[in-house]
Amino acid sequence: MTRYIFRRLAISFGVLLVGSFLMYVLTINSGDPLEDLRESTANNRDQLMQARTRTMGLDLPWYQRYFTWLRGAAGCFYGQCDLGTDRDGTDVLALLGQAAGATLRLVTIATFAAIVIGIFIGILTAIRQYSGFDYAVTFLSFLFFSLPVFWAAVLLKEYGAIRYNDWIADPHITVTVAVVIGLVLGFVLQGVLGGNVKRRLLTGGITAVFVVSALLYFTYVGWWRSPALGPVIVIIVALAFAVGLTAIFAGIGNKRVLYSTLTTVGVGSVVYFVIQGFFENPNWLAMLGLLLSAVVVGLVSGYFWGGYSRGQAMALSAITAVFTAGLTFVDRLVYAWAGFLEIKPRPISTIGASTPNFGGDFWETTLDWGSQLLLPSILLTLISIATYSRYTRSSMLETLNQDYVRTARSKGLSERTVITKHAFRNAMIPITTIVALDFAALISGAVITENVFGWKGMGAMFKSGLDHVDPNPVMAFFLVTGTAAVIMNLIADLVYASLDPRIRR
Template identity: 60%
Template sequence: MLRFILRRLGVSALILFLGSVFLFFITVFSGDPLEDLRESRDRTAEQQMEARIRNMNLNEPWYVRYWMWLTGVAKCVTLNCDLGTDSRGADINTALVNAAGSTLRLVTLATFLAIIIGVTMGILAAIRQYSGFDYAVTFAAFLFFSLPVFWVAVLLKEYGAIRFNNWIADPAISLTATIVIALLVGLTLASLLGGDMRRRLLTGAISAVVAFGAITYFDTVGWWRQPALGLPLIILVAAAAGVLLTYLTVGRGNRKILYAALTTVAAGAVGWFIFNGWIVTPTYPLLLLMLGISLVAAIVIGWFWGGWDRNIAIWVSIGTAVAFAGATALDQLLRNWGPFLERKPRPISTIGSGSPNFEGPFWTGVWDWGVQLILPTVVLTVISLASYSRYTRASMLETIRQDYVRTARSKGLSERVVISKHALRNALIPITTIVAFDFAGLIGGAVVTETVFGWKGMGALFQEGLTRVDPGPVMAFYLVTGTAAVLMNMMADIAYAFLDPRIRT
């Protein structure tokens, strides 16, 4: 495996080198970087031209300029990169760090959400092939895949930002909207859970009534501007996660795994009281410390209850602890939504990746950092969602028709075990390839999204370099995207060996 990785790294390095030479060449000869100054009547145009020639080393041949860039990149091995200056004399290293931070913040979240939601929808659609849920997922996938990115972005700016900001100033949901939302929730859950017609009608009716009651209650108490979960709901969410993880791993046969999960929930409730002061006014180091304590406690609880299935108990306990921690963080975010609205009455901006000079406590700062992610993240997630769901569905349908899956069923294994332990693991092998290409592609494909929402990310850096015929920012963009593509493909190869032991040989 090590020899394979080293060989792949060598080939990838050669490809990156040849690609960088070609990209530098076509960027340099794509126009005249001094064209705007040659036509300028400004008295300082000549001084500006001399400064630009000096900043971009225009007196040197293109291959000398490329060598200067390459030697600067070689210093990255010692974590001392020198990417030079752009046409205005600004340090490209600083610009790249800021741009990569904005784009990776956006792309990482969008990819993570697209994988979770898309793969889950694809698995459920394959299990319920030709059902109403399957047809709905198929329709949504083709619809989202065919939508132009810029058009979706503009619609989200109108309805997700401008009209939402108007609504949140005095939030209220009409009776008609409440009924429509409740019916949609009922239809979705009925098609998702399946069963005979009577069971679907009962499930849909109960879900619709619960949704109608919840929305009416939230509207009556003004929950939209002063939301919260509270400890009882946090415990309920964590317990539900523990039960779900127990069912997915060992089913209902091993009670010790369930006891480990519930004990983790109880320990989390005790920790909620002990660390409440840190939770209300935290810092990032304190959050990491509390998460570390939670994970250690979960490992100890899983080891204590596990017995013969100790490893499974530990992982279920860890998952339950993470769910408890996530619900606790969500509760604090919801509690600080009202204070955030007081500081920023129109919370969702249509331009930019943050509010300049915004000041506030920790959780309101997280709101300001996070609301700017919502609209562009939704755009990128929706576009990627289609491919993940369709590929997962096709891969699952192919896998569950294999002979070893039929053998597993004939041995009397439950459908949960057949799907989760036999079919899913092999069905995920093609998905790893899509994830690798999609992550690297989103970094470059976010150019349109960043332009519409005014993000100063990698897209703006790349576009500025092309507009000014400046190879510095363009090559910085290539350095990040190319390296990301190589690393993600390497991780995909390693994931193949993990998912299918036959590949290791």
């Protein structure tokens, strides 16, 4: 396996080298970097042209400029990174640090959300093939996949930002609107859960009544501007998640795994009250420490309760711990919403990755960060969900028709066991390839999204480099996306070996 990894790395670096050469040659031949100065009527035009020529090295042969860049880029792998300067003399490495932080933040969240939602929807549609739910998801998947990014971004800015900001100033939901929303959600949920006519009517009816009641209650108490979850809701939702996760992957009958996840929620419930004082003035490093502590608690709980299901108990308890920790974090964020609205009355921005001169505390700053991230993340997620759901559905259907799945069913195994332990694991092998490729593709696709939403990310840096025929920013973009593609493909290879032990040999 080690030899295989090193061989793949060597091939990947060769691909990066050839790709960098082609990218550099194409960029420097895409136009004239002195065009704007040639058309200038300034008295010091010649001096400006000479200064830019020296800064960009235009007086040197193209191959010498390329090898100078390549030598500096190679230093990034041993701590002496030098990506040169742009045409204005600004250090590209400094620009890349700011741009990559914004873009990778956007792409990572969108990719993770698309993977979770897309795979879940793909499995459901495969299980319920040719149902109304399957047809509806198929239609929406093709719709989202074919949406022009710039057009969808404009719609999101109009309805997700401008009109929402108008509404939140004086939030009110009428009875008619509440009933319509409740009926729509009830119809959607009964289609997802399926069953006979009686079960569908019961599911849809209960959902509609609950949603209508909740919307009207929230409007009456002014919850939209001063929301809160509280310990009761946090604990109930965490318990429901623990039971549901156990039921899906281990079965309620597996008491050891169930007790493990419930113990994790119990510890998280106690910690919820203990850390409230700490939440008054936290920082991200402390938050990361709390998250790692939650994972450790889940692993320890699974280890002691697991017994013959120790591995499964540890994994599910760790997931439950992360969910409970995240729910506690969201509870505190929701509590800070009222203060955030006082600082920023129009909370959802349409331009930029952050609000200039924002003066809130940790929680209010986090809300500002999240509100800026919301719309572009939704856009990239919707586009990727279509891909993941379609590939997952196709892969699951192919796996469910295999002989070993029919054998598992003939042995009397439950449908849950057949799907989660036999079909799902093998269906994920081709999906892993899509994930690896999609991450790098999303970074490239974020160029348009960042342009529409005014993000100063890698897309803006790439576009600026092309517009100015400035190779260094373009090559910095290539270096990050190319390296991301190499790393993600290497991770995919390791995941292959984990999903199918035969690949290790």
